[in-house]
Amino acid sequence: MTTGFQRCGEFALALLLLLLCAAFRRTLEADPVTHMLVQLPALAWAGWLFAGVASVRRPRLEAAPTNAGGGAGLLIVFFGIVFWMLPRSIDGALTSPEIEAAKFLTVPFLVGAPLRLSWYRAHPILRGFLLSNALSMLGVLAWLYMAAPIRVCNSYLVEDQQRLGLAFLLVALSLAAIWGGRLFFKPDGGSAGDLLPDLKANGSTSYDT
Amino acid sequence: MRPFLAILAIALMGVTLIWQVTDGARAVTAEGARRLHAVERTPTMPSPYLTDMSGKTVRLQPDVGGVALVEFIYTACPTICRYAGDSFARLKGRLAAAGLAKGVRMFSVSFDPLRDDPMALSDYAETHGADGDIWKVGAPAVTDLRGLLSGYGVTVIADRFDGYEHNAAIHLIDERNRLVGIFDIDDIDGVVEAIRR
Amino acid sequence: MSMTSTAAPSPQTGAVKVAMLISGAVFVLMMLVGVLMRAAQGDLLDLDPALFYQLMTAHGAGMVGTAGLSGAAIMWYFLGRHVALTRWVFHIFLALFLLGVVLILGAIFLGGFGAGWTFLFPLPAISGGAWDLGAAAAFLLGLVSIGVAFLLFYLEAGRAMISAYGGLGNALGWPLAFGGSTENAPPPTIIAAATVTVFNTLGIVVGAAVLVVSLINLYLPEFAVDALLAKNMIFFFGHVFINASIYMAVIAVYEVVPEYTGRPWKSSRIFALAWASTLLFVMAVYPHHLLQDLVMPGWMLIMGQVISYLSGIPLLAVTAFSLIVYLKGSDIRWDLAAGLLVLGVAGWSVGSVPAIMDGMISVNKVMHNTQWVPGHFHIYLLLGEVAMAFGFMAWLVRGDVAQSRFTTLDRLGIWVYIAGAGGFTLMFLISGALSVPRRWAVHMEDWLTQDRIATGFAVLAVLGALIFVLRFVGGLGRSSKA
Numbered sequence: 083m084t085t086g087f088q089r090c091g092e093f094a095l096a097l098l099l100l101l102l103c104a105a106f107r108r109t110l111e112a113d114p115v116t117h118m119l120v121q122l123p124a125l126a127w128a129g130w131l132f133a134g135v136a137s138v139r140r141p142r143l144e145a146a147p148t149n150a151g152g153g154a155g156l157l158i159v160f161f162g163i164v165f166w167m168l169p170r171s172i173d174g175a176l177t178s179p180e181i182e183a184a185k186f187l188t189v190p191f192l193v194g195a196p197l198r199l200s201w202y203r204a205h206p207i208l209r210g211f212l213l214s215n216a217l218s219m220l221g222v223l224a225w226l227y228m229a230a231p232i233r234v235c236n237s238y239l240v241e242d243q244q245r246l247g248l249a250f251l252l253v254a255l256s257l258a259a260i261w262g263g264r265l266f267f268k269p270d271g272g273s274a275g276d277l278l279p280d281l282k283a284n285g286s287t288s289y290d291t
Numbered sequence: 292m293r294p295f296l297a298i299l300a301i302a303l304m305g306v307t308l309i310w311q312v313t314d315g316a317r318a319v320t321a322e323g324a325r326r327l328h329a330v331e332r333t334p335t336m337p338s339p340y341l342t343d344m345s346g347k348t349v350r351l352q353p354d355v356g357g358v359a360l361v362e363f364i365y366t367a368c369p370t371i372c373r374y375a376g377d378s379f380a381r382l383k384g385r386l387a388a389a390g391l392a393k394g395v396r397m398f399s400v401s402f403d404p405l406r407d408d409p410m411a412l413s414d415y416a417e418t419h420g421a422d423g424d425i426w427k428v429g430a431p432a433v434t435d436l437r438g439l440l441s442g443y444g445v446t447v448i449a450d451r452f453d454g455y456e457h458n459a460a461i462h463l464i465d466e467r468n469r470l471v472g473i474f475d476i477d478d479i480d481g482v483v484e485a486i487r488r
Numbered sequence: 489m490s491m492t493s494t495a496a497p498s499p500q501t502g503a504v505k506v507a508m509l510i511s512g513a514v515f516v517l518m519m520l521v522g523v524l525m526r527a528a529q530g531d532l533l534d535l536d537p538a539l540f541y542q543l544m545t546a547h548g549a550g551m552v553g554t555a556g557l558s559g560a561a562i563m564w565y566f567l568g569r570h571v572a573l574t575r576w577v578f579h580i581f582l583a584l585f586l587l588g589v590v591l592i593l594g595a596i597f598l599g600g601f602g603a604g605w606t607f608l609f610p611l612p613a614i615s616g617g618a619w620d621l622g623a624a625a626a627f628l629l630g631l632v633s634i635g636v637a638f639l640l641f642y643l644e645a646g647r648a649m650i651s652a653y654g655g656l657g658n659a660l661g662w663p664l665a666f667g668g669s670t671e672n673a674p675p676p677t678i679i680a681a682a683t684v685t686v687f688n689t690l691g692i693v694v695g696a697a698v699l700v701v702s703l704i705n706l707y708l709p710e711f712a713v714d715a716l717l718a719k720n721m722i723f724f725f726g727h728v729f730i731n732a733s734i735y736m737a738v739i740a741v742y743e744v745v746p747e748y749t750g751r752p753w754k755s756s757r758i759f760a761l762a763w764a765s766t767l768l769f770v771m772a773v774y775p776h777h778l779l780q781d782l783v784m785p786g787w788m789l790i791m792g793q794v795i796s797y798l799s800g801i802p803l804l805a806v807t808a809f810s811l812i813v814y815l816k817g818s819d820i821r822w823d824l825a826a827g828l829l830v831l832g833v834a835g836w837s838v839g840s841v842p843a844i845m846d847g848m849i850s851v852n853k854v855m856h857n858t859q860w861v862p863g864h865f866h867i868y869l870l871l872g873e874v875a876m877a878f879g880f881m882a883w884l885v886r887g888d889v890a891q892s893r894f895t896t897l898d899r900l901g902i903w904v905y906i907a908g909a910g911g912f913t914l915m916f917l918i919s920g921a922l923s924v925p926r927r928w929a930v931h932m933e934d935w936l937t938q939d940r941i942a943t944g945f946a947v948l949a950v951l952g953a954l955i956f957v958l959r960f961v962g963g964l965g966r967s968s969k970a
Binding site: 206207210211214215217218219221222225226229230231232265266 | 574577636639640643644646647650655656657689692693694696697700701704710711712713714717
Binding site: 157241 | 298304309313319323456458
C-alpha cells in the first residue's frame with residue numbers, strides 16, 4: 083500500500099524532476115545524448131509519478147472505462163513518442179520557445195502519465211509485444227543514427243548523432259538483458275512498481291479482462 | 292464500445308497530427324522541411340549588404356530580372372565548404388557553357404565575419420576561382436548575421452575543432468528575392484535545370 | 489473481444505486443424521511452383537525469366553513461411569497439453585499470418601516483386617524497373633506482419649511456460665541439464681518449445697529491425713545502411729527462423745511416437761543438454777551463410793564452420809538415437825502418421841551431411857552458388873520438416889489408434905513421396921557437384937537432362953504430398969479427436 087508519506091515523496095520527486103529538467107535545460111540539450119536519453123525520459127518519469135499520485139487520490143482515473151485494456155492510453159503514448167522521435171520536433175524544441183514549452187507539457191502528460199494509467203491494465207501479451215517492439219525500434223534508431231550519411235538534426239553535430247546511435251544501442255542491449263534476465267531468473271517479477279510485464283498466471287493479475 | 296471509440300478517435304487525431312507536422316509525411320527533418328517550404332511557399336529572403344573580397348560593399352540580391360545562387364561558408368573550413376567552393380566553380384563553368392551565366396549572380400556568404408576579412412575572402416576566392424563579377428565571396432556585418440541565417444533557416448553550430456558544422460546547400464533566389472529552391476551542394480544538374488526553367 | 493482463457497491445459501484442436509489445412513494446401517501449391525521452375529530450367533516449359541524470379545520468390549517465402557506455420561501449429565497443439573494457453577492468441581496469429589501472405593502474394597504477382605525471399609539489402613530498392621517501390625514495401629510489410637504474428641505466438645507460449653514452470657530457465661530444463669536435478673523436470677515438449685521461444689523471439693526482433701530499416705531505405709534512400717550488417721541480420725533471422733520450424737515440428741515426434749511404442753519419451757539429462765547447446769549454437773552458426781563474404785571478420789567465418797559441426801548434431805543425435813531405441817523392441821503398429829514422423833527424423837539426419845559439408849569454408853568456396861545448397865536444404869525440409877508436418881496431419885485425423893490402418897494408398901503415398909523427394913534432392917546434389925549454378929532461370933544445354941530427371945522426381949513428390957493432403961481433408965470430417 084502506498085502511504086501518504088510515500089505519495090508526498092513521489093509528488094516531490096516529480097516536481098523536482100520537472101524543475102531540474104527546466105533549470106539544466108541548456109546543459110542537457112547541448113548534447114543530443116542527454117537531451118534524448120536523460121531529459122526526455124526524466125520528463126516522462128515525472129508524468130508517470132504525477133499520474134501515480136493522482137490515481138491514488140482519484141481511483142476512478144485508473145479505472146476509467148474509456149481506457150479499458152489500456153489501449154486508448156497506450157495509443158496516446160505511441161503518438162507522443164512518434165512526435166518526439168521526429169528529428170524536426172527536436173530541432174524545433176531547440177529553436178522555438180513554443181515547441182520547447184510544448185515538450186515540457188506533452189512529454190510528462192501525453193507520454194509518462196497515460197503510460198502509468200494504462201500499462202498495468204494492458205494484457206501481458208500486449209505489454210510483451212510493446213517491449214519487444216521497443217527493443218527492435220531502439221535498434222533501428224541506433225543503426226540509422228550510426229550509419230546515416232546525413233545530419234538528421236541541424237542543431238547537432240554528425241559525431242554527436244553517431245554517439246547518440248551508439249547510446250541507443252547500449253540502451254537497447256541493457257533493456258534486453260534486464261528484461262530477459264528477469265524472465266530467466268525472477269519469474270515472479272512485475273510487481274506494481276516497475277515497467278515489467280506481469281507474468282504470473284492468468285487470474286492472479288490485475289490487467290483488464 | 293467506449294474504449295473502441297476512444298481508440299478510434301485517438302488514432303484519427305494522432306495520424307492527423309503526425310501528418311500535419313511532417314507536411315503530409317514528406318519531411319521528418321528540419322532540413323527536409325526547409326527545402327519543401329522553399330519550393331512551396333517561396334519565402335522572401337533578407338538581402339543585407341556584404342563586404343566582398345575586394346573590400347567593396349555589395350547587396351545580397353540578384354540583378355534586376357536575374358536570379359542568384361547563395362551558399363554559406365567560412366573560409367577556415369577544412370571540409371565541406373571547400374567542396375562547396377569546388378561545386379560552385381563547376382557550376383559556374385556549366386552555366387557559362389549552357390549560355391545561362393548572364394543574369395545569374397553567385398554568392399559565397401561567410402557566416403564567420405569576425406575571422407573572414409576581405410583578405411581571407413579573397414584567398415578563398417582565388418583558391419576556387421571566384422571572379423568577383425558573376426561570383427562574389429562576401430561577409431555580412433556582424434549585426435546582420437543572425438537575421439540573415441534565421442531568414443535562410445541555416446543553423447551554424449561550433450564543432451570541436453574551432454570550426455563550424457552547418458546545413459550546407461545551394462539556395463536559388465528569384466528576381467523578387469524569394470527563395471525558390473534548395474539543392475544539395477553536389478546537385479549541379481538540379482541547379483542548372485532549375486535556372487533553365 | 490472476450491478474453492476467455494482456458495484454466496486447464498487442453499489442445500486447441502479446431503484452429504490447429506485449420507492451420508494444418510492451410511499448411512498442407514500451400515505446401516502442395518508451392519511444390520507445384522517448384523515443378524514449374526525445374527521444368528522451365530529443363531526447357532520443358534517456356535517461362536519468362538521475370539516470372540521465374542517471381543515464382544522463386546513466392547516459393548521461398550511461401551515454403552519458409554508455411555514451414556514456420558506448420559511447426560508453430562504443432563508446437564501450439566502439444567504445448568496445449570501441458571500448459572494453459574490463451575486461445576485467441578492463436579486466432580490473431582493465424583489472421584496476421586494470412587494478412588502477410590496476402591501482402592506478399594500481391595507484391596509478387598500484382599507488383600512483380602522478384603528479389604528473392606531473403607530481401608537482401610539493398611536489392612528490394614533496386615529493381616531496374618522490374619517492380620516499383622510499392623511492391624517492395626508490400627513484400628517487406630507482409631514479412632513484418634508474419635513476424636508480428638510469430639512474436640505474439642512466442643510471447644504467449646513464453647508467458648504460459650514461465651507461469652507454469654517458474655521462469656524460462658526451468659522450462660528450458662537447465663536445472664536438469666546443468667545440475668542433474670530430475671525434480672520437476674519439464675517434459676521434452678516444454679524443453680523444445682522453450683528453446684525455440686527464446687531463440688526465435690530474438691531472431692524475430694533482429695529481423696523486425698532489419699525489415700524496418702529496409703522499409704525506411706525504400707523511401708529515404710539517403711539512409712543507406714551498412715549492407716554487410718544488414719546481411720548479417722537477415723541471415724541471423726532467416727537461419728534461426730527456418731531452424732525453428734524443424735525444432736517445433738520435432739515436438740510431434742516426442743509426443744506421438746510414444747503412442748505407438750507405448751513408452752513415454754522422457755527428458756534425460758543428455759536430452760536437456762542437447763537442447764541447451766542447440767540454443768547457443770543455432771544462434772552462433774549463422775555466419776556459415778556468409779562464407780563468401782570475404783569482408784567478414786575471419787573469426788566469425790571460422791566460428792561458422794566450427795559450429796556447423798556442432799550445431800544441431802547433439803540434438804539430432806539424441807533425437808535420432810532415442811527414436812531408434814524406442815522403436816527397437818517395441819511392437820509398433822505402423823500407419824501413415826508413424827511412417828511420416830520417422831521419415832522426418834531420418835530426412836533431417838540425412839540432410840545434415842551435405843549441410844555440414846557446405847558449412848566448410850573450403851567446400852563452400854566452390855559449392856555455395858551451385859545447386860548443392862538447395863540440395864541440402866530441400867532434404868532438410870522436404871524429407872524433414874514437411875514430412876513431420878504431414879505425419880502430424882495424418883495423426884490429427886487418424887481416429888482411434890486401435891482402428892488405425894496402414895492402407896495401400898498410405899503405403900503408396902509414402903513410397904512415392906520418398907522416391908520423388910529423394911530423387912529430386914539427389915539431382916540437386918549431383919547437379920551441384922557438377923557445378924550447375926543455383927538461381928538461374930535459363931540453363932545451358934548440358935544441364936537439361938538433369939533438370940528433366942529432377943522435374944520427373946518432383947512430380948512424384950507432389951503426387952505423394954497430394955495423397956497426404958487429400959487423406960487429411962477426407963479425415964477431417966470423421967475425426968473424433970478432441
